[in-house]
Amino acid sequence: MLAIQALILLFSLFALVNAWRRQKRGKISRVSAVLWSLLWIAVGVVVMQPESTTFLAHRLGVGRGVDLVTYLALLFIFFLLFRLFSRIEELEQDITRLVREIALQRAHNDDETAKRPD
């Protein structure tokens, strides 16, 4: 086994365990823990048996297995990036809703105080 193989294997093992730890703490759902596990297991398989990707690559019309893995990894990263971007946008909208509510509430309170007879 090459050093790089051992390193990546160790990392994916760590990531897999971490996914289930997060699931246990209720940070992610069971479904996403399973999906993450599948991903890290796939990484482990590809690292230990690099030839396995060649078969898939040929069926998809890609020359080398390594190329296929690179394409897929890039796609995955773009997907994550997009999700992150959308999530931030949602958060921004939530913050605005809060800020708006506070502004309206305060104006309302000031109004009530002004109306109250001394």
Added chain:
Amino acid sequence: MRVLAIIPAFNEERTLGEVLQRVRPQVDEIVVIDDGSGDGTRAVAEESGATVLRHVINRGLGAALGTGFAWAAARGVDVAITLDADGQHDPADIPRFVEAISQGADVVIGSRLLDPKGMPWQRRIANHVGNLVTFLLFGAWVTDSQSGFRAFDRRALQLMEIRTNRMEVSSEIIAEARRKRLKLVEIPIEAIYTDYSLSKGQGFAVGLKTMAKLVLRRLQRRS
């Protein structure tokens, strides 16, 4: 008709006072949305007797307008006019907006490009790009999609959902008007460009960011 002026302001203490003074005789009520300013914007607004809604942190033009619309809807006004606090819009134009509403329009956009004299050429190009993006993403064509001088009737205030926070709101309003089948008309206005008001607009980088946000807003839309 009860007319409310909505003025979003972020660090506009230099110009806001004069703007408020000139808007006052044209409308029944004024609400200033102080969007987390760090200067005396709030004090200036309160001094002039306007209602001030304060965002505790800066949320951007879109967020400020959204707060203004929520206020307008709660007050049950007939017409809400939005205009900039930097003095680029002439409050003397307000009666023409109200007139357009009373003639049946739901949304009135004051267009600087029906008569573009006095507008710097960079601004003119940027506006064309803004119009094109608005059209490509939302299928709505207007001559000045980025104008901040607008009027809305009660129906528009109730129906429109403003979700974007920053400059992209200008295109979003036009998209929403179209989606909710509101009657939109444009009337010509003349913008007053000063070095001050020019320094407040969108630069190129902000323009690109605005575009990206609009694409995202388009994707988010479930209709």
